[in-house]
Amino acid sequence: MPSAQFPIQIIVIAVSPVIRMGLSAMLEDNPKFKVLKSVADIDSLIDDIAQLQPDVVLLDWNSQDYESISQSQQFMSATIILVDEIEDINFATVLAARIKGILPHDSTESEIIAAVEAVASGLVVFHPDIVDNLQLQKPANSQQHETLTNREIEVLQMLTSGLSNKAVAQQLYISEHTVKFHVSSIFQKLNVSTRTEAVAVGVRLGLIML
Structure with a gap:
């Protein structure tokens, strides 16, 4: 894992001018x-933003930001969000937006600084309280899911980047039809119906990493 290059260049986004100035x-x-x-x-x-090329974006999260951040991720680097209510965070939404860090608003200065450095180094950072509430730990009934093959896990990992079936096929040097077959098998084995759900379950089961 590469280490962060200093100074770490950051963009701060917050609707509240008080929070914005404080951060x-x-x-x-x-x-x-x-x-x-x-x-x-x-x-x-x-x-x-394409010209600024920040290492980290620190965002005071608002549910209305989801659509904007999803559309902007092609330009944005690693994003850390600060949230009010942990219980209101939808993990599937976070995955789809490719957010790399989640912290509660009452995080200490040292926690925020540590998170920024970690994310700048390529790590994913979730506060312990977030982990508990998102139930990222491997579930007790995980044995109910059928085992994925190595190729299916490889395809599932690629789905975290939002790649199309065609793009996955090109990277794995297989046909698009074969990719569709693997995706269908993944959905069936993980008991899901969308790619986002498949990725979320894959992370919870420890099959893949963000």
């Missing part, structure tokens, strides 16, 4: 970080 001030006080920009919403970044 920015906290990060700028640390010589390891450089705040490239501090804005109220994701949409205001679309025009210049």
